[in-house]
Amino acid sequence: MARQSTISESPGGQAPIRVLVLGTGQMGSAMARLVLARPGLELAGACARRPGRAGMDLGRAIGLDRALGLPIVHDLEEALVRSRPRVALQATCSRLAEARDEIEILLRHGVRVITIAEEMACPAATDPVAAAALDRLARDHGAALLGTGINPGFVLDLLVITLTGVCAEVRSIRAERINDLSPYGPTVLENQGVGLSPEAFRAGLAEGRVVGHLGFRQSIGLIAGALGWTIDRIEERREPIVSTVRRETPCVTVEPGQVAGCRHTATAWRRGEPAITLVHPQQVRPELAGVGTGDRIEIDSSPPVRLSGSPEIPGGQGTAALAVNMIPHLLNAAPGLHTMADLPIPAARLGDARRWVLGGDRSAAPTEEAGQ
Known part of the structure; x- marks a missing residue:
């Protein structure tokens, strides 16, 4: 029992x-x-x-x-x-x-x-x-x-792991979370480079002050551990999301031409193939730029699994x-x-x-x- x-x-x-x-x-x-x-x-x-x-x-x-x-x-x-x-x-x-x-x-x-x-x-x-x-x-x-x-802790890892429970075989995983950074405080916004110029964003990346999403390696570690996969390497890419409109939150004001967030992608390679791809474009007040938020998971598996929802599961709450x-x-x-x-x-x-x-x-x- x-x-x-x-x-x-x-x-x-x-x-x-x-x-x-x-x-x-x-x-x-x-x-x-x-x-x-x-x-x-x-x-x-x-x-x-x-x-x-x-x-x-x-x-x-x-x-x-x-x-x-x-x-x-x-x-x-x-x-x-x-x-x-x-x-x-x-x-x-x-x-x-x-x-x-x-x-x-x-x-x-x-x-x-x-x-x-x-x-x-x-x-x-x-x-x-x-x-x-x-x-x-x-x-x-x-x-x-x-x-x-x-995230990390739920959308791009635990939810993914749970969905693989119906799979007899898993070949690769792709998960994307488009979210609103507005509920977060200064620490998270600074990590994303929010409020910087594009030039300052790139300088911040080089100096380690701008890091994008903290948690991709943790999510990949959780998924790979649950599936018994050994990951060969992880490649990451970070790009500024430059605003065309004025945006405000309780912690920051972003003017047109400044960075509203970061598009961060991580790819985990296994046996020479991309096994886990996580995409996470984060920005403050995305709706002001006509961007809808949402979560999407696609598992290349037997049977194939697709799950998506919009808007995003609110991050702060x-x-x-x-x-x-x-x-x-x-x-x-x-x-x-x-x-x-x-x-x-x-x-x-x-x-x-x-x-x-x-x-x-x-x-x-x-x-x-x-x-x-």
Whole structure:
């Protein structure tokens, strides 16, 4: 009999799951608001890298019309003492090297960590030594670690992997995501070169300041690992998307002639043939240039698989929801480093979050009413 993935119909007297949020930018704020709205979760505090945010009331900082009585803390060790979290949601950076210090502190305190740093979706793809070290640290302290997000973490990897489940043979994969960067904060926009001149964009590429999409190698690593493929090499190409109209977001204004985003393509070669091709043109306010967003996956396989949808699955909302929805899965997971391909499939875990955490009587799945 398959193991039930839920507890009994009522969480009984279990204490709420205390959650610490790292980062109070657009993504951290979105996750904090979702934690507040989800029964069974308790927003225990927030830690911000910017010292100027220290002492601000968290409610005001994340856009609520009321105070929460929770001051934002700058020092992570202090935040841990104040909040005593069971789970931490990290939304402070994109790269493994930038995320690692915070993650290590959290793991040493036995806190389970969900990070939306793109390179953490499959850290072994770019730094297997660091990935192994984080895995050991998590195991040593009985903690667990997961990188997730809409992409990498779902559209161009986990969804692709799931679709291959109906295939007897897979020859090649092509997936494309045309999306709107407007919901994202300064870090993501800077990585894409948004607001630069085309000349500054190319200079930024040469100097490593403009990187395009962070996550192609992680997505390719997840797909190849799931299929048992060995990739020979990965080729990437980045081109500026130059705007012909004025575009504005809360974080940037793009004038005509400036860069609105980046068209980034990655091709993974296997046995002399392109096996995985990922295409990701990202820009702010694409609708102002007449560009529709959407997600498309094509698998050359037996049987062939095609899936497309428009508009895109919204990146900001999707990433925040994935992070919060994966909390029960991470609490159920064994200690160590995990990827989205390792854990049960994500789902909108509605109602009281505690009822999805293993323990107690697992004989019956809860009804919707039980968690409301």
